[in-house]
Amino acid sequence: IKMTHKFRLIILLLASACLSMMMANILTLNFCILCMTENQFTYEDQNIKFGYDIFQSIASGESFTSGVASDAIAELSPLKFKFPSMFDFTPGFNKTSFKLAENHPELFLRIIKMVTLGLCKNGTEKVAEQVDLLNVDIEQIRNGFNFTAIDPKLTASAKEHIIGVAEATSELMNAEGKKVSKWMKTKPEDLELRNLTWDGVVSLRRRVIAKRADYEYNAQERSILFAAIAIGALIAIIPITAGIHRYGCRKSFTAVGVIAATATAFCPLAASFGIIPFTFMRMLQGVGYAACMPVIGSVTSTWASLGESGLFSGALTSFIQLGPVIAMPLSGILCVSPAGWPSVFYVHSGITFMLITLWWTLYRDSPTGSRYVTAKELAIIQDGKLCTSKGNANSDKLPLRRIYTSLSAWAVWIAAIGNMCSIQMVVVFAPTYLNQVLGFQLINVGFAAALPTLLQCVVKIIAGMSSDKIGFLGETAKVRVFNSIAFIGMGSFLVALALLPNSSPLVALACLIGSATVLGFNTGGFFKSCVLIGRQYSHFINANIQIIMCVAMLLVPFVVYSMTPSGSPSEWRSVFLLHAALLFITNAVFCVIGQGEAADFTHSSSQDGTTAHSTTSKDTSVYKMAVIEQPISIHAEKNS
Incomplete structure (x- = not known):
C-alpha cells in the first residue's frame, strides 16, 4: 500500500464496507422469504365441454339440474337446430351488436339464458322472435363469446361451477375426447377463462403447481424469524461493548464478523432442520448488527482527525442505507438464478469473510500500531487530541x-x-x-x-x-x-x-x-x-x-x-x-x-481535565472535543 498520508481513508472505506455487510446479512431473509415460500407453476391450456349448465352458472350463480340440461337436449333433437361448435375463437365481441354486451353485461348474460331455455320450450322461431326484439344479431354471436371482455365478478360463479364439475369427474375429457390430467385442489385464481362456445365448450388456462415451495411459514413464524435479529442484537450489545473496551476493536469486530458470516452461511441448512435452528442462526446474524454502533464510535475516535469526525460519522452511519443497496439487488439476481435462494446466503457470507479478513490484516486499534501510517498522517490524526492515562480517563462520570x-x-x-x-x-x-x-x-x-x-x-x-x-x-x-x-x-x-x-x-x-x-x-x-x-x-x-x-x-x-x-x-x-x-x-x-x-x-463538574480545545460558542454549529486515545470507562454518577 503506497504511503500517501491517506491510509485513514482506506480504513474508513473498509470499516464502512464491513458495517454495510453486517446490515446486508440481516436483510438476506427479507428477500429470500419470497423465494423460499413461493410455489413454482406451470400452465395447461385446455378445451373442456361443460354443457349448457355453464350459462346458468354465469347468469345467476345457480346451476341447472342435470335433468333440465338433458331435457333441453332431447327437445332440440326433433327441431334439428344445430348449435355452433367451433374452436377458432373470436378475439372479443363482434361488431356493433356487441356494444350491448360491453355496456350491459348482466342483460347480455340473461339473453344467453333465454336462448338456451327458449330452444327447449318454444323452438327456433320463438327464440328468433325474442332475440329480434332485443336487436341482437344471432349471426354475430354464433361462435360464443370471449370471457376476457366480461367483468371478472360475473365469471366467479362460472369458475366455481367448472372446478366443482372437473374435480368431481373421475376421468375428465377435453372437447376432442382426450383424457386430461386430474384436477385437484384447484382455486378460482388458478383459472383463466378465455372463451365459451354456445354448446358449453370452455377454453381455459389452468395454473398447476410444478414444484411446491421449499418452506411454508405462517405469519407468526415469519415474525419470529425477523424479530430474532433484534433479540440477538439486544443480547449482544453489552458483551460487544465490553469486548471492544477490553480487547480492542480489531479483535472484537473480527470475532463478531466471523460469527455473523458463519451464521449467514448456515441459514439454509438450519432452515432444513426447522424453525428453531433457523431462528437461532438469525439471532447470531443479529450479533453483527449489535456491533455497528460501538465500532463506529471506536473507529471515529481512533482514526479520524478532529476536522474529519463529521466525515467519518457520516460515512460510517450510512451502513443503514448501504446495506439494502447491497442486499436487495444481489438477492434479486441470485434468487432467480439456477443456484436458487440458498446462494443468497452463501454469497453474502463469502463477501463478509473476505472483508473481515482485510479488516484483521489492515486495521489496528491505534494508528501508531500500523506500518502504513506515515509520521505526517499520524500528526494529522493526533492533532488537537489529548492523551491521558487510562486511570484518569476512567474517572469520567x-x-x-x-x-x-x-x-x-x-x-x-x-x-x-x-x-x-x-x-x-x-x-x-x-x-x-x-x-x-x-x-x-x-x-x-x-x-x-x-x-x-x-x-x-x-x-x-x-x-x-x-x-x-x-x-x-x-x-x-x-x-x-x-x-x-x-x-x-x-x-x-x-x-x-x-x-x-x-x-x-x-x-x-x-x-x-x-x-x-x-x-x-x-x-x-x-x-x-x-x-x-x-x-x-x-x-x-x-x-x-x-x-x-x-x-x-x-x-x-x-x-x-x-x-x-x-x-x-x-x-x-x-x-x-x-x-x-x-x-x-x-x-x-x-x-x-x-x-x-x-x-x-x-x-x-466531573469534566475538568478530560477535554481540550472544546468550543461552545454560538458561532460553532458542531461541538468538538478532544478524543482520548485510551478507552473511557463511564461510571454513573453517585447520589450524594
Missing part, C-alpha cells in the same frame, strides 16, 4: 439522572421512535409489498427496493452539509425545520401511497421511493440535535437510539404481519396510515421540546 430527566434528550428519543419504526417498515417489507401487491417481478423488486435507501444516503450527505452552512437560523430552529421536512415529507408520501388505486403501480413505487428518500433530512434534525444537546455525552444518547432501533426491529414485523394477514391492498393501506400518523405525532413532540443547544447535564 455519567450523569444518568440528569440525562433521563432532560426534555431535550427525550425529544431525540421520541423522534427516533417514529424514524426507526417507519424506516424499518420500508426496509423490511418493501420487497413483499412490491412483489405481492404491486406485482413487480422478483428480479425487479431487488433493484426497486434498494433505490429508496440509496437515494436516502445521498440526501443525508446533502442535508447534513446544508444544515451546517445555513447561518440565518439558530440551531434549535434548524433541527426542528430539518426534522419536519423529513418526518412530514415521509408521512405525506405514505398517506399518498395508502390512497392510490392498485392500478397505478409505478406511481405507488415513486411514493415508496420518495418516502424513504426525504427521510434523509433527519441528519439535520434529531440526529444533529443529539450531538448538539449531548456534547460529551452524545455517545450515551446514541446508545439509547441503538436500543430503539433494535426494539423497532423486534416489534415492527409483528405489527405489520398482524395488520396484513392476507396481504390485501386495503390492509397495507392501514399499515401506511399508521406509520404516517406515528411520524406526524413524534415530529410534533420534537418541534415542541427539541433543542439545538447544549443541555444542562453537559455542564458537569
